[in-house]
Amino acid sequence: MEARLRPVNAVVALAMRGDMTPPVLADAGFRLAGLEIPVGLPGARVVIDVLLVHDATGHLLACEAKSGPNIEDGQARRYAALDPQQVVQAGAVDLPRRTTPTVEPVFVCLTAHSRRIRIGLAHAEVAAAVLAVGPSSVSLENPEAAGTRLASALSVPADLPAGLPRHIPFDQDSPVEIIRAAVRAVLVAHLSRRSPEASTAIIAEETAPFLAIYGKAAQGLFRRKVEQALRQIGQDEPTQFQYQPSTGTRDSTVRFLRTPEDNDPRGRAQAYQALARPAHTRRGPRFADHPDQLDLLTELEDAEDVSGDRDDEDLGEEAP
Amino acid sequence: MTTRADLADHLNLSPTAPTKTYVLDVHTDDPDRYLADLVAGAGVEATSDAALWGVHLPGGEDFWVDQLDSRFWSFHTDMRGDTAQRYLRERVEARRDLDWVWLPSEHVRKAAPGTSARRVRTSFSGKGLLGSNARTSKLNLDASGSVANEVLDYLTSSKSYRSAVSLEAIQVSMSDPDDGWLNEGVNRMGRFAASGDALELHFQFVRSVVARYAHLVDLLEANAIGWDPLDSDGGGTLSGAPVTVAFSRPVPDMERFVEEMFAARQPFRLWGAPHIDDGVAEIDAVDLHVGQLLRIDVGPTWMRIYLQRGSCGNSVARLVSNLQHGFDSALSIIDPSIQRAFATEG
Secondary structure, three states: OOHHHHHHHHHHHHOOOOOOOOOHHHHOOEEEEEEEEEEOOOOOOEEEEEEEEEOOOOEEEEEEEOOOOOOOHHHHHHHHOOOHHHHHHHOOOOOOOOOOOEEEEEEEEEHHHHHHHHHHHHHOOOOOEEEEEOOOEEEEOOHHHOOHHHHHHOOOOEEOEOEOOOOOOOOOOOOHHHHHHHHHHHHHHHHHOOOOEEEHHHHHHHHOHHHHHOOHHHHHHHHHHHHHHHHHHHHHOOOOEEEEOOOOOOOOEEEEOOOHHHOOHHHHHHHHHHHHOOHHHOOOOOOOOOOOOOOHHHHHOOOOOOOOOOOOOOOOOOOO | OOOHHHHHHHOOOEOOEOEEEEEEEEOOOOHHHHHHHHOOOOEEEEOOOOOEEEEEOOOOOEEEEEOOOOOEEEEEEOOOHHHHHHHHHHHHHHOOOEEEOOOOHHHHHOOOOOOOEEEEEEEEEOHHHHOOOOOOOEEEEEEEOOOHHHHHHHHHHOOOOHHHOOEEEEEEEEEEOOOEEEEEEEEOOOEEEEEEOOHHHHHHHHHHHHHHHHHHHHHHHHOOEEEEEOOOOOOEEEEOOOEEEEOOOOOOOHHHHHHHHOEOOOOOOEEOOOEEEOOEEEEEEEEOOOOEEEEEEEEOOEEEEEOEOOOOHHHHHHHHHHHHHHOOOOOEEOOHHHHHHHOOOO
């Protein structure tokens, strides 16, 4: 996972149960209410990266996941001035109890950037909690600036014993090389289903279902990168994939020229394996553990059971 | 016209030709047409029950296909097991909307709660994922008689062996004063074989195993990851979560592990080009059984499986079942409700 995407994935992980990451925010009563929520009128809009809500009190955490070390003064001040009711409406958040909502801005960054983020916030004269995401933990850098529930939830750093889940594994700002790897998997899925062709729009949706919640500009940028990746793949493997640019009336597409599914089972696996690795990285099979190594002891056995030990009532052979 | 009650006349329960039932996971909105297409070349006979069909193969053998569960169909037959399996295997391998069921080890072990096993068979082969120098790279057990359970209990309670004791099949005997008696065998791929004089008992047994498995698959699918946009301006919600598996033993060689697992070979049939960084492998994989994307992360003692909404929960069940037989039979799932369904607890 790209380092710049760790902050957004960290907040989501701390609010979700069922993973090895301790769900300290979920345990504190927060639940994930939305992502990429645009709040406010054009020109003065804030897009909240992750929105959490505390159902019992109507307290909202508006999290800005910083991919770098810089704070934009205007953005920070808009976060600090968020109107809680506007946030509830923008995120279509259901508050189960009649309460007056409150909102608290939270800036989430990599530990390596936390000092500069705090300086940036001070410069913007914004008091906001800063969560720092390190390689093995998430910590609240300034408890004095956090609400009581957030401060209590992260009174000690949350360990990350199993890294972070890749809810957002890449986005429109990721390099084409990273997107290309995911696009390639989508193409292989199409090959296995014997699709004759697929449009760029379909491939982009399948590559990144999470892009559905992003704004149009981000979706457009991502789709252009998918298009770029498809063009490269078509050039690199012209016998497998044929990229057809868009025309005035038709979206760009990929045609699948052949599929491993046409081979017999062994040839099929080999053909898929060939798709997994560029030629220069292919390795020969390990001598000691060749996948097709026959079971030598079975080779010593007679083809037919002559032991006379068969029990007609025994279902072991019939129960496959 | 054949009725459901007539099945007893069509299915032999003798010791030499037991009735077999194969349960398949079928995805279709049009079961009648799907069945006709699936068994093209065979005669399809409607019965008095809209969900029960006779399938008559050119060689004279029959399947009785019960679609009472609209997703998990039962193919009953008393033809030879190898003939029936070959016929169904060809169809499963040729389609992306059809799969076996993949029972976790505990589902096999507890197939008949309250009944002692007459025979247990375990199978573990970790050569591929663990390497042939592993302490337990292969462990198969085939135990019959009253000691079968004791041996199994001993092995599963042993710290040295418990990660390599994976239930492949179990055989039990059941009797009921009203229904009769039955010897029943079931293996981890949802294949059943029964002899005795109580066909109804066999159907009940199959149903109870399938119901437990269906509950697990339902939970996995309910937990699948979904993204719902609020409107076209952007913004939306995330539901579901990855399924996180905790291993009881560490991955000894990550490169080898993922290379083997994502080599597009049986039993996993997963394709992927793993990217390993700092001991963690990230894979945009494809489940070739169903032709769907399945993002997976593998760490030293854990695995995350990102099942997307609309994907088949069987993909996760199959992956975890195969991990039990090729890497770690004592693995567990972090989510408590899924773990309970996985281990048939509570």
